[in-house]
Each structure stands twice: as C-alpha cells, then as structure tokens.
Amino acid sequence: MSVATRRARILRGTGYYTAAFVTLVFVATPILFALLGGFKDNQQLRENALGLPSPWNVSNYTQVLASDTFWRQVFSSVFIAFVTTFIVVACSAMVAFVFARFAFRGRELLFTLFAAGMMFPFAVAVLPLFIILRSFELLNSPLGVILPQAAFGLPLTIIILRTFFRSIPGEVEEAATIDGAGPWLFFTRILLPMSRPVLATVSVLALVGSWNSFLLPLVVLQKPTWWTLPLGVTQFSGQYASDTARVLAFVMLAMLPALIFYAFAERHLISGLTSGGTKG
Amino acid sequence: MRKPLKQARALVAASAAGALVLTAAACGDSGESDADITWWHIQNQDPLMATWQEFADDFAEANDVTFDVQPIENEAFKSRMGTAAQSGDVPTIFHTWGGGVLSEQVDAGLVRDISDLDCLDQIDPIALAPYTIDDKLYGMPFDTGVVGFWYNIDLFADAGIDAPPETWDEFLTDIQALKDAGIAPIALAGADQWPGHYYWTYLVMRIVGLEGLEAAAEAGDFSGEGFVQAGELLADLAALEPFQPGFESAGYGEADGQAANMGEGVTAMELMGQWAPQVQRDASGTDGPENLGFFPFPAVEGGAGLGTEWLGGGNGYAVSADAPDEALDFLCYIMEPDNYARAIVDGNFTPVAADVAAVAPDLGPDTQTVIDALATATGTQLYLDQAYPPAIGGVINEATEGLILGQITAEDFVARVNDAWAAEA
C-alpha cells in the first residue's frame, strides 16, 4: 500500500469521525443539559449553566421519584399504551387474516376503506372525536384515549400484517384444513405463532405511538386521574415554573422509559418504521 | 439480532396478557374521580395551596364527604375549563371570574344557582355583581380588587422620577426617563395576551368613559372614534419599546415571565390586578421589590373617563349544576371568619367580607392600597376577556397582542372586534 493511499485513508477516517462527532454534540447537548441540569439547583443553573453540577444535588430526582403523581402518570401511560396495542394488534390481525386469505365480494372495497383511513390526519378528527366521545360518556376515561388511538392505528397495522399473512404458503393452510382445523384454529394455532416477528414490529409501533400521544389525551382527559406522562410534564412545568431544575429532572425521568425501551426494541422499531418506506 | 427479537416477543406476549387483565379491571371504571366533590382552583402556590387542601381535608372529615382537590396553573386552568365546559362535565367546584364566560356556562346548564347560599350576608353585595346573571347568583367571590400599575419605587427614583405619572403624556415621559436610565420600564407577558388587553381596555375607559364602553358593548359596536384612538395610543406606547427583552414569548407567572421580572427588581412596573405582589414573590422566588408602589392608570387628556373608574374584578367559585349541597356548605366553610381570615393572609386576598375589619383587622400595605382604591371607585369594569363571551374576549386579547407587536393597526383592531360581535349576534 502506498503512502498516498494510506494518508488518504487516515484523512477520510478523520473526516468521518469529525462529522459524526459534530452531529453527536448537536444531538446530545440538549439531553445532557436536562440530565445534568436535574442534578443542579436553580442557583447553579443560573451561575454555572455549562459546567458539571457542583455539588451534585439529587433532591430534584428523588422528589420526583417519591411523588405519587409521577408514578400514577407512568402507570397511566403504560396502561393506555399496552391496552391500545393489544386492541389494535388483535383487531388488525383478524381483519388482515380475512383480507389476506379469503376471497369474498366487497373485499377490495372494504380494504380500500380501511387503507383510506391512513389519509385522515389525526388532528382532523380530534374535534368531532371529542364530541362523539362526549356523547358516549368516554371523556375522562382511559377508554376515550385507547379506542380512538387503536382505531387510528388499524390501517397501517392491517396493511403490514396483510402483506405478511399473504406471504405464508397456502400449503400450510391446506395441511391444517385437512387435519380438520377451522379458520379459528388455523388463525390462533398456526398463523399467529408463525407471525411473531411481524407482530412484534407492529406492537412496538403501536406502543411508541400511544406513549407519545399528546393531542388526544389533552382533549379527552381533563381530570388528572388518568393523565399520561406527556400531559404530566406540561402540567408540571407550569406548576413549578420557577423551579427550573426540578422541571428538568421531571423531563429527564419522563424521557427515561422511552430510552430504555429503545435500547431493547431498537431493531423492531426501526424495521417497523422503514417497512415498505424504502421498498421502491 | 436474536436477543432484541426475543425481548420484543416476550414483550408482546406480556402486553397481550397484561392488557386482558387490565381491560377487565378498567371496564366499569369510567375514569371519573370517585370523590364526592372535585375542586379546581388556581392557587397553585404555597402557602395557600396547602391551606385550601387543609380546608378540604377538615371539611371532608367533619361532613363525611370525599374531596379531589386540583390546583391548576392559571393558563392551563383556562384551557382545561374550556374543554371541560364543552364536555358537559365540569368539576363540582371551580374557579370563575364571572362575566360572559360564566354566563355561557350558565346558558349551557352547567352551573348551579346559588342565590340561597347561607353565608351571603357575610359578603359585600358589590362584590357579587360579576357573578350575578339574570338576578341569580352563580358564583361566590372570595377576592376582589382592581387593576393598576404596581411599580418599583426605587427604580423610579433611579430614573429621577419622584412621583408616579397622572396623565398619559407624563407616563410616556417617565417611560423614556426609565429607558434612558437603562431600566426596562414595563414587564409584560406577551404570550399570555390577557395582560396586554388591560392597556387597551384602560385607554378606552379613559377616552370614552365607562359609560361609553358599556354602551358600545351593549350595541356590539366598537366603531367609535375613541376605540381607534385607544389603539393608536397603545401602538405609540409599544413603539417606544418599553417592555422587557423577550416579552413577546413571556408568560405571566413563569420563570423569566412578567411577574418574575418585577419580583427580581429588573423592570420598573406592571399593569396588573390585586394579586400582583403575591405572584411577584412566587414566580421569582424572592421577597419581591423592597418598595412597591401603586398608581392608577393615567388620565388621557380630553378623555371622558374618570380616574376613579377602575378595571377590576375578583376571584370566585362556581359549583356545577349537579353539585351536592355539601359543595355549597363548603363554600360557606371557606367564608367562616377564622378560615377566611387565614386565607386572606395566605393568599394575599383583598377581602370581600361585608365587615372587613371583623375578618381581617390588619391587612398588608399592598392589600390596603387596593381597598382604598376600591373605596373611591365610582365604577368598575370587569376584565373584558371574562366579561364578554369567549369568542369576543379571545379576539380582543389576540388583537391586543397584534397591536403591541405592530402587526395590526388600530383600525384593524376595531374591525376585528366588530366582526366578532357580529358573528356572535
């Protein structure tokens, strides 16, 4: 290898790392500000905005962690996310099963109807949704958040699942039918177990969507009983407006579950988000 | 690759199982608070926040009812109350400023008539006016007062001003003097909009007089010359750039907001109601300016308004249409002399008691200032964003922000408000 190419390679490597580190600083600074800011007190935040906390002050974090409110909001967020996910995946799987493996009159029409749902931005529906939930007496109830979220999650989930279900060879189903399995048995005993990876992917998508949801809970949940974390953070930042360090601690703790989840489910999240998006 | 996959699978399985159990648990629970009385108030700072909670706890124990007390920050409260009213399900006891907003809630059948409240004789009848609709009472006041300029006497002195301004011209001169001394003259919460609308309202009141304003509101027509002139004067003021840096995105009670700027002694004055000194301390985490003074909104030369006409209002509680009688008893429990006296101190309220001396023999100097102003009042106007229906109050607030930021003219302002009145009719 010549000296020139080696030098070029070193230069290129340096270039890669420079670009990557500049981006990293851009990405990490706000999060580090929250993390470290939570360990400062307000005076430190004012006078020592850039440095490390000195002394390290854990009371902001411990106060938040000791409050019932925080844990209630974590519970609400988790509860709403899991029930939403369960409903949307269960309903979608059943619908996608029929769309993928049976021919009947009106199938294409029905499928187009569901798929067209993806064209409705959620914000468009939130106002009438509010009025409809009001007449169903679902306001201030977790179901008032769960059911619309699940409904708006249906189109995408159905499309992804249908594509996957169609790729399962017909022979599998024929074998099952010969063994005397009806559609229910085939669906629950064979199709769903075979579809675990894609079910994991759509579940992760639904979980993340529900976890981040803000507009719908904002409108539906006026009473704090079922407030989710995003609502809690905005309320907390208004309540303790003059106590910036404490707000930062709350913000950091509210971000933590998502970061932990991301560490475990990163691959599914990314495969879900890119599924089809780059098929062209 | 394998490991995360496995994790996710386990997660899905757990989520399915968990969801089943939890759904079962959640069904039948509509999420409604189980408490007999839910209470939304905006006293979200100690000591009063703790005092209210204590009152609720004591009352709950003595009367065998349960309470769900929710302290909510002012802006968030307005937002949530709006949605709650539309949901048709309002809290048992909720904060109100009376006026058109309360009136719309009454029309929707959400509010209980409390004209027969037991403790009414303890309350100054004048304070009931904003909560009285069609001769029926829909809210109980616990605080009342006026809007005026709260100013930092020391900063004024630094700028060589030894007496507060009495006329608009003097006011503008003082603004310039403060600026020349390197002091931000006025603290304003631009993002919250409502603090700005006090300026326009007062200018209108000084130019056309209280009667003129009331007549225009009656007719739903703000076309009069005085209304345009008020906008022009406010635009002139804004052109002097008298507000603290970053006021455009500042809130009233937040860190770096209007009240905090006053509390830290950074800006010289704010136009605000009787609660101002308290919020200055709360929002800044300080003891507030050492020497805080108060002066009425200056007179406008040639205007029909009187200096004794005040923009003002108070704070009160309304109860929902389906509220149990205990909710009314609780309102009276707050007004019991010992309790009310304590609330007045903790909340820095201006008392609404019929016999002030009986409940609050020694008031702080700031509160006394407000009481003195009230005593001389020849008329009061409720804050326009509460006095008028929300659609119109909203337009006035928004237009004031536009005017102060130089985005709309005084003529646009009037046209927008007239359009809003026309749409409401």
Add this chain to the structure above:
Amino acid sequence: MGGRGVTLKASPPASPAVGRPDADAGMRPRRRPGRPGAGTLATFIVPGLVLFLLFVLLPVLFAGYVAFFRWNGLGGVPTDFIGFDNFRTLIGDEVFLGDLWRIGIIVVLSIVVQLPIAFGLAMLLHQRFPGRTAFRLLFFMPYILTEAVTAVLFGLIFSPRRGFADSLLAGLGIDAQIGWLSDRSIVLFVVFGILTWKFFGFHMVLFLAGRQNIPDELYEAAAIDGATGAQAFRRITLPLMGPTVRIIVFLSVIGTVQLFDLVYVLTGGGPFHASETLAITMFEQGFQRNQIGYASALSIAMFIVSLVFALIYQRYVLSRDLQGSITTAGGVR
C-alpha cells in the same frame, strides 16, 4: 399520533407480494368443504370494522357536517346552518393563510437543509468504521422522545435571560441577546431547528435502509469499468436513492401539515401566530373560543390540503416508483 403512517397507494394489486411465487395462495377463492361461511368471516372483521367506523370514519364525516354550522359546541346538536360561510371566512383568514405559508417554509427548509444533512450522514454511516452502530443509535435517539416532552425541554433551553442557549453562546464568547422564541422573524427557524434535531435521525435511518438496498455488485461492476467513486455516486447511488428521497419528502410534507404537539407546547403558536400551525389554529378556535363550527371547517381544510397534496404528488412524482404499496410509520416530518 407517533405511530401512524401513510400509504400512497392502497389498492391490493399493488402489494409487494404480487409477483412472488406464493402470492396467489391466499387470493384463490376456495370452494371446498370446510370453507368458512359469511358468519365466520364477519366475526373476524366486525371488531376492527366497528372500531374503525366509530372512531375514524364517523368523526371525519361529522366534522364535514358541523363545518356548515355556527355552533359553540356547548351541549345539544348544531342547529344554526350557515352554508359555506365558515369556508368563506376561512379563505380570507390571515391566520389560516399564514399557516399554509409557514407549512411551505418548513417544507422547503426540510428539503434544502434537513434532508441533505440526513442523506450525508446516512452515506457516512454506510461506511464501515468502528463505532458507526453506536453513532446510528445515538442519532436516532431524539426521534423516540415524546414531542411534548421535547418541547418543554427546548422551552427551557431557549428561555430568555437565563436560558441554556444564551449561556452556551456566552461560553463560546458570543454575547448576543437573541429572542429565540420571542422574535417573530426567527421563531419559525428555531422551531425548524428543533424539528431537525428531532427528525433528522429518522430520515437518516430511512436513507440508510435505502442505501443498503442497493446491491454491491453494481459498484463492483462500475469499479471494473474504471468508474471513480464520485462517478459511481452520481450514476448509481443518486438515481437508485430517488424513490427513498421521494417518500421522505412526502412524509415530511404530510407530517408538517399535522404538526401540533411540539409547537403548541413550545410557543403556543406565538408570538402573534409567527409559529402557528393549522392544527393549533383549529385547536384554539375549537376549544378556547368555542367556535366548533369554524374549527371543523379548518379540520376539513387540513384534510383537503393533505389529500390534494397526496394525490398530486402520487400522480406526478411517485407514479414511477409505485411497484408496491408504500407504507411507513411514524409521525414524521
């Protein structure tokens, strides 16, 4: 809703499964003993269908109905029919027109600034060098944070007088009083900067996936033919990344039209509408001013804007890419 996505072409023949050997397996009508009857099929479909009709279709239709009324939403049903008045007001409403203008600005900025950065980083991370996986994980991280929480954080960072952004600049020796969120002329760019912070990692991951789909053989063949790296990039990478670029642009636009959480919490749309979005205008009119009829008209306008854009884009830009029903997820901008 972060988990939603968009389909560009939903008709079944466009499924990726078409053309695969086993694709027909599920489509063939089965007429043999044991074929499930209509009742069985219905039990599979009904739960999803009911959910969808009640909470997706009904609200959208209801919005279309209420848009023709003046209604404050307080109880009962709308009765004051006013025809197209709400829509007439809308097309003269400066805030609404401003919303459209601001959407345009954010979209253009995304295309000129954010997407090239994401593209460049994707190309960078496609190279093999130690640590690139860690970089990819970290760059994607902001995307998973809740928008509302992100907004609270940036609200503190850009707060006046003692904000972290000002301290940072001061630390770098720049003593500037910048009204990050208070200056009407720059607030939209600050919002855009935060959107970039949050979403470039997502776009980068999409680009990366697109790049990884290009077979290495193409580059090997090009190298044998004596093509330089730059030529290979221009002749192979760019054209083959076209579909990914077009999808990302599409997602950016649709996401921008719906933008709410981040801006609402950060600025509330202010100062004086300088950062307002369609969804914020709708929310303010509907829930703060009790003008449900007018706000419904805004909802419908938002829907029409999305739909018209999608149709035009699909017709003229995406048509050549569409071999598959293109789906992706995420509240993406």
